[in-house]
Amino acid sequence: MTTLLWFRRDLRLSDHSALTAACKHGPVVPVFIRDAGLDALGTAPKWRLGLSVAALAETLDAAGSRLILRSGAPAEVLSALARETGATRIHCVRAYHPEEPSLDFELCESFTAQDIVFETFDGRVLFEPDSVETKSGGPYKVFSPYWKSVKSRDIAAPLKVPSEIPTPADWPDTENLDDWALGRGMQRGAEVVLGHTSPGETAAQDRLAAFIDDAVADYHKRRDLPAVDGTSGMSEYLTYGEISPRQCWHAGLRAREEGKRGAEDFLRELGWREFAYHLMVHMPRLLTGNWREKWDGFPWKDDERAAEIKAWKQGRTGIPLVDAGMREMYVTGRMHNRVRMITASYLTKHLLTDWKVGLRWFEDCLTDWDPASNAMGWQWVAGSGPDASPYFRVFNPETQREKFDPDGAYVNRWIAEGQSDPPDTALAYFEAIPKRWNMSPDDPYPEPVVALDEGRQRALDAYSNRSF
Ligand code: FAD
Numbered sequence: 001m002t003t004l005l006w007f008r009r010d011l012r013l014s015d016h017s018a019l020t021a022a023c024k025h026g027p028v029v030p031v032f033i034r035d036a037g038l039d040a041l042g043t044a045p046k047w048r049l050g051l052s053v054a055a056l057a058e059t060l061d062a063a064g065s066r067l068i069l070r071s072g073a074p075a076e077v078l079s080a081l082a083r084e085t086g087a088t089r090i091h092c093v094r095a096y097h098p099e100e101p102s103l104d105f106e107l108c109e110s111f112t113a114q115d116i117v118f119e120t121f122d123g124r125v126l127f128e129p130d131s132v133e134t135k136s137g138g139p140y141k142v143f144s145p146y147w148k149s150v151k152s153r154d155i156a157a158p159l160k161v162p163s164e165i166p167t168p169a170d171w172p173d174t175e176n177l178d179d180w181a182l183g184r185g186m187q188r189g190a191e192v193v194l195g196h197t198s199p200g201e202t203a204a205q206d207r208l209a210a211f212i213d214d215a216v217a218d219y220h221k222r223r224d225l226p227a228v229d230g231t232s233g234m235s236e237y238l239t240y241g242e243i244s245p246r247q248c249w250h251a252g253l254r255a256r257e258e259g260k261r262g263a264e265d266f267l268r269e270l271g272w273r274e275f276a277y278h279l280m281v282h283m284p285r286l287l288t289g290n291w292r293e294k295w296d297g298f299p300w301k302d303d304e305r306a307a308e309i310k311a312w313k314q315g316r317t318g319i320p321l322v323d324a325g326m327r328e329m330y331v332t333g334r335m336h337n338r339v340r341m342i343t344a345s346y347l348t349k350h351l352l353t354d355w356k357v358g359l360r361w362f363e364d365c366l367t368d369w370d371p372a373s374n375a376m377g378w379q380w381v382a383g384s385g386p387d388a389s390p391y392f393r394v395f396n397p398e399t400q401r402e403k404f405d406p407d408g409a410y411v412n413r414w415i416a417e418g419q420s421d422p423p424d425t426a427l428a429y430f431e432a433i434p435k436r437w438n439m440s441p442d443d444p445y446p447e448p449v450v451a452l453d454e455g456r457q458r459a460l461d462a463y464s465n466r467s468f
Pocket of ligand 1: 223231232233234235236238239266269270271272273274276335336337338340341344362366368369370371373374375377378381
């Protein structure tokens, strides 16, 4: 009774319901597929996924198993592997991107016709999107009532790593991860970003444990300070499933029981991730177009060659907090949440640029890129989303800097120009960016591409006489 265990974005052995169930049936052949969805990923997420696959392969080796790598359409790859191994079952964790549930449904029908069991399991979210609905039926569109309806639900305890992963008598052939060259697009940036990422399940567990031991207690006070390491750092691990949301949730519950004040806020943030999945599943246009259709006629700018948009991407708008955030993302693959909001607000409001331009740039640069959270975040800031910030609320990056980075520690960490002895973090940016950007730490810091009050007024003028 061999089972093919198809790993997708659940690259771990612990709390893996599909793997645990497979081990009970007999030999398990773990497989990871390079499919069209993987090829379509942005530069940084594709590279980071490769690191995660490599880490999983090592963990499986250490457990006496193997990871089989194959390229192609999942239906064909899994069919071929089932023939080669005599597998009678295929297990995977459910996925929620709009194309994936229908793919799973088609796979289930096709394999059932071949007398092969195709079974999907939970593990990617805490609250199955179909299991949450408003009193009058239908999905929630606003976070607070959504959160109220789910936050007290019982969540099963996470599963342990199976004590043994039964192996087949013969292993099928595997492709070589290096041949996939998933990091090709990163060029010289790979080495820089590598210094800021620790892929794999063990690193994820260590980071969660350290956060729960210490920073979670003050999370509510420090989570908005970008210079402080006050947040969990779980997003990247959750993106690739190196840790499960259930493991994070139970760690948060334990911290709350121990009286750590910030734990409640941490649980609530995990709730925002759930809400993003809820919205994506029920309203997939969240990913591609204005959720509020009244925005469809708005004259956003979207010419990616425009000087202002280029300046935003390259961290040289002349607005220090905005540029610091864009550089942090280029060097580390992540950006502090508060600064994500500020950079996004600046692009969509001060520069009146289509949020989809920003969404795509984040999709290319973030190692924690998540389709649901990214789209929800952008539409929230732009004002076009379901539970959005009021469109006329224009963050002032200078007042935000005074409030959240009062001593300039964050800005100085990421912006070299104008500092006599810039830190390595700020210099690393110039090692990571393409040489054709023609930037140097010795350049003078740029003048603002648009004065803040002028940009704000331009946005308010554009909004006037429109009803959103
Ligand atoms: P913590 O503060 O420790 O929070 C714990 C976990 O809660 C996070 O790991 C994450 O899974 C979840 N979470 C926290 N805040 C949010 C939020 N606002 N929305 C959804 N989930 C949240 N998050 C991504 O994971 N991937 C993205 O591609 C992404 N793009 C974003 C784009 C914009 C414009 C904005 C405003 C936010 C975006 N976020 C995204 C949400 C948020 O910025 C990150 O989840 C957070 O910064 C990750 O850091 P952390 O793990 O230390 O978070």
